[in-house]
Amino acid sequence: MNPWHEKISLQLSNPLKIIVSTLEEGFPTHWHQEIEIVYVIDGQMQIGINEIVYSLDAGDILFISSCEVHHYLPNPQGCRKIILQLGKSVFDTYADLIFGHRFMFPHLKPDSSIPFDSKMSLHAWIKTHIVGILNEWETNLTGHELIYKARISDIAASIIRHLPMEAFSQHEKTKRLEQLERLDKVLKYIESDYGSEITLQSAADVAGFSVSYFSRFFKAATGSNFVDYVNTFRANIAMRLLLREEQSVTDIAYCSGFNSIETFNRVFKKVNGCTPSQVRSKK
Numbered sequence: 001m002n003p004w005h006e007k008i009s010l011q012l013s014n015p016l017k018i019i020v021s022t023l024e025e026g027f028p029t030h031w032h033q034e035i036e037i038v039y040v041i042d043g044q045m046q047i048g049i050n051e052i053v054y055s056l057d058a059g060d061i062l063f064i065s066s067c068e069v070h071h072y073l074p075n076p077q078g079c080r081k082i083i084l085q086l087g088k089s090v091f092d093t094y095a096d097l098i099f100g101h102r103f104m105f106p107h108l109k110p111d112s113s114i115p116f117d118s119k120m121s122l123h124a125w126i127k128t129h130i131v132g133i134l135n136e137w138e139t140n141l142t143g144h145e146l147i148y149k150a151r152i153s154d155i156a157a158s159i160i161r162h163l164p165m166e167a168f169s170q171h172e173k174t175k176r177l178e179q180l181e182r183l184d185k186v187l188k189y190i191e192s193d194y195g196s197e198i199t200l201q202s203a204a205d206v207a208g209f210s211v212s213y214f215s216r217f218f219k220a221a222t223g224s225n226f227v228d229y230v231n232t233f234r235a236n237i238a239m240r241l242l243l244r245e246e247q248s249v250t251d252i253a254y255c256s257g258f259n260s261i262e263t264f265n266r267v268f269k270k271v272n273g274c275t276p277s278q279v280r281s282k283k
Helices: 088-097 122-139 144-162 170-193 200-207 211-222 226-244 249-255 261-272 276-282
Strands: 016-021 027-030 035-043 045-049 052-056 061-064 070-072 079-086 101-103 165-167
Touching: 016 122, 016 144, 027 170, 027 226, 035 045, 035 122, 045 061, 061 122, 079 122, 079 144, 088 144, 122 144, 170 200, 170 211, 170 226, 200 211, 200 226, 211 226, 226 249, 226 261, 226 276, 249 261, 249 276, 261 276
Parallel strands: none
Antiparallel strands: 016 079, 027 070, 035 061, 035 079, 045 052, 045 070, 101 165
8 A cells, every 4th residue: 555645445335544542653645536534433533635734633523525634632641442444436426525625623522503403403414324333344234234224325415415525626736746746746755765864855855846836836735744644754753763673762762863862852752642662661
């Protein structure tokens, strides 16, 4: 799987991808064609969509539009959530009402005022079906895929009818595709070379832009300046290594691309809210 332009395989018998997890090590900036729905079961988490970072609490639902650039921020305390990724086939002949559009109000809280009907909020309706999918995923009883289809169809219809969206203009669609293609090249470059020296100039060369234009382009596309993004990416790599490997903190710092322990400790704490030593002591 390419973690930047994520290509998701959806089967006809199970027309969605379901992810249930408790750990939150973060996931770098990426995009995909599918609609993504995140429901927080327990704990807290943060997800960045373009330039906006959404802070989610237990019970919150976040909708991520098709081809929206987004990333998951790490949370050492963990966060239990279910993620649903829905392809065009889920929406059948109504797909054009969803794809090529953006959600105007992507963050639904339990007290959201958007109604489903006169008796129930849209949040409560969608939550009921997401929890039902979670129960089927956990019990895995015979016929669970039929329940998935039924509940996903209900969620899809409620999104079409009740969740406000706005369409991208043709110019926006064309520009967006070009930006995503160039961004994809830069993010792959960071992924492959994070352990070596990465400069603003070298990244601008990969994108085919001048340094000044690339800086503006990257900020607009990811919501982060380039240096902060690279440092955050390296800190996330270090977090995974600290949790999974037995290397020393110093070795992990250098393997992650930091050229000094002081810089590593400062950036790691800024990104993760704790020191590398604190993470290692809890392992």
